[in-house]
Amino acid sequence: MAYYWFKSFHIFGVVAWFAGLFYLARLFIYHVEAEMEVEPAQGILKKQYSIMEKRLYNIITTPAMVLTVAMAAGLLYTMPDYLHQGWMHAKLGFVGVLLFYHFYCGRLMKQLEAGECKWNSKTLRLFNEGPTLLLVIIVMLVIFKGEFPTGATTWLIVALTISFLATIQLYARKRRLDKEREVAEAAAGKEQVLQS
C-alpha cells in the first residue's frame, strides 16, 4: 500500500514541479522583454516579475521538487530492484539534468533581479524548451521501461507531437514579430511627434 501512496504523491510532485518550471521560464522571458518598455513601466514591470519569480520558485517549484524526490526515494525503498535496471539509471541521469536546470533557474532569477542577466529573450525561449524535452524522455522511460515500441502507432504519435509543437512555435513566432512591429511603430510615432 505504501508504494501506491508514494507513487500518487510522486506524480502530484511531478505535476507541480513542471508547472512551476514552465511558468518560471515564461516569467524570465517577460522579465527580459520588459527592457523594451519605457520608464516608469519598465521599472515597475521588472520589480513585479522579480516578486512573482521568487514566490513561484520558493513556494511552489522548489517544494514540489523536494516532494517528487522524497516520494521517489520512498518508491525505490519499496521497490529496490528498480535500482538495478537500465531504464532507471537512464531516468536518474535525466533527472540529474532536470535538477541542474532547476537550480540554474534559481541563479538566473537572482541575476535578473540584480540586472546582471546576459541572456536575451531568444536564448530564454530556447532554455524554456528544456523541461518539455526532459518531461517527454523521463515519462517515456518510466512507462516503457526497457521496451521502447517502434511500431506504426509510435511513429504516428511522434509525427502528431512534432506537428503540434511546430504549430505552437509558429504561432509564438508570429506573436513575437507582431509585438516587435508594434514597438517599432510606437517608437517611430514618438520620434515624429518630437520632430514636429
Ligand code: HEM
Ligand atoms: C528523483 C528521481 C526519480 C526517481 C528515483 C523516480 C523513481 C520512480 C519510480 C521507482 C517509479 C515507479 C515506477 C513503476 O512503478 O513502474 C516512478 C514512477 C513515475 N515517475 Fe518517477 N522518479 C524520479 C523522478 C521523476 C521525474 C522528474 C518525473 C517526471 C518527469 C517522473 C515521472 C514519473 C511518473 C509519471 C511515474 C508513474 C509511472 C507509472 O505509474 O507507470 N519521475 N518514479
